[in-house]
Amino acid sequence: MNAAGPPIAGLVPQDGALVERYLEYVRVEKRLAARTVELYALDLQKLRDFAAQVPVALTAVRNPHIRRWVALMHSNGRSGRGIALILSGWRGFYTWLGRQHLVPSNPVQDVRSPKSPKPLPKALGVDDAVQFANFHSADNPWLEARDAAMVELLYGSGLRVGELVGLDLVASKEARGWVDIPSAMAHVLGKGSKVRDVPVGSMALVALQKWQTLRGDxxxxxxxxxxxNGTRLTPQSVWQRLRSRSLQAGLATPVHPHMLRHSFASHMLQSSSDLRAVQELLGHANISTTQVYTRLDFQHLARAYDAAHPRAKAKKGSE
Known part of the structure; x- marks a missing residue:
């Protein structure tokens, strides 16, 4: 099997026999799925093609070869994740060759794929977020009050789902967090066991008071x-409830808790441009985390600046 086109003249016949033996091993002894074996075959054909261009036998491949080929794949546009999967297949092959005493060491062992850029978090548009927050279901008043309060806290205060489900009714030594309605503040236990205070908006306060009335003793x-059933909600339960609620609300995209957190940060930045304040509200230890998390918002602000600010309209070369 040759995934890279017609056979390359430099291919070593013995390499083909080794690859076939290895694929038989993973198919029969490891009992891997047929599709997985097929993907292994494609990755190992790619390895053979690279080796043929040196040329070098597969058993003579060394760490510098692997690093050079990783750099070549990356420069040709293959993603870090794609390269990581290929390296995993190569690493398994050389581990097997080592057990056969055919290579002195695994040339792939300490090679890592290039880091892929973090995907931009998905945020709701302002209109969709408001539509979702304003949605009310008449099916079950108890569930409706609870779910509405959760949405208001996630979107209105930017809480993580773990912080949300960790909230208690009242402050105590054992409490991981609580909402102080008179002061309109949520005291939450975030990552790294760091406590932070987050403002709670008026709509969230109304929703919380209604929920506490219906919650019961x-x-x-x-x-x-x-x-x-009277037990603390789990993050998984919140995910399921938000997804169901967003479909009922008529949104095109299923909503999950972190989407509401990013929507909070995105809409805050669009309104205030105060990155430091958003960092504090989100509980990020480093400003760089907030910058990555809100890249889309800076793109939005840059477009607004280019369109509106007088100094952005200066002709190039007029300095």
Whole structure:
């Protein structure tokens, strides 16, 4: 099998036999799925093609060869994730060759793929976010009050889902967080066990008061958000409820908790441009995390600047 085109003249016949033996090994002894074996075959053909261009036998491939080929794949536009999958296939092949005493060491062992750029988090547009926050279901008043309060806190205060489900009704030594309604503040336990205070908006306060009224007494459970069985909600339950609610609300994109957190940050930046304040509200230890998290918002602000600011319209070369 040759995934890279017609056979290359420099291919070593013995290499083909080794590859076939290895593929038989993973197919029979490791019992890998047929599709997985097929992908391994494609990756190993790519390895053979690279080796043929040196030329060098597969058993003579060394670490510098692998690093050179990784750089070549990266320069040709293959993603870091794609290269990582190829390296995984090569690494397994050379591990097997080592067990056969055919190579002195694994040339792929300490080679890592280039880092891929982090994908931009998805955020709702302002209109969609407001539509979602304003949605109300008449199916079950108890569930509706709870879910509406969760949406208001996630979007209105930018909480992580773990921070949300960790909230208790009242402050205590054991509490991981709580909402102080009189002061309109949420005290949350974030990453690294760091506590931060986050403002709670007026709409969220109204939703929380309604939820607490309908929640009912449950002395054995301190959690603010509970399920119908009286236990603290899990992050997975919140994900499911938001997805279902967003479909009911008529949104084109299913909503998950982190999407609301990013929407909070995105809309805050669009309104205030105060990156430091957004960093503090999100609980990011480093400003660089906030910058990566809100790249789309800077693109939006840059376009607005170019369109509106007098100094952005100066002709090039007029300095």
């Amino acid at each position: 449950c002395p054995e459970q301190a959690a603010l958000f509970i399920g119908r």
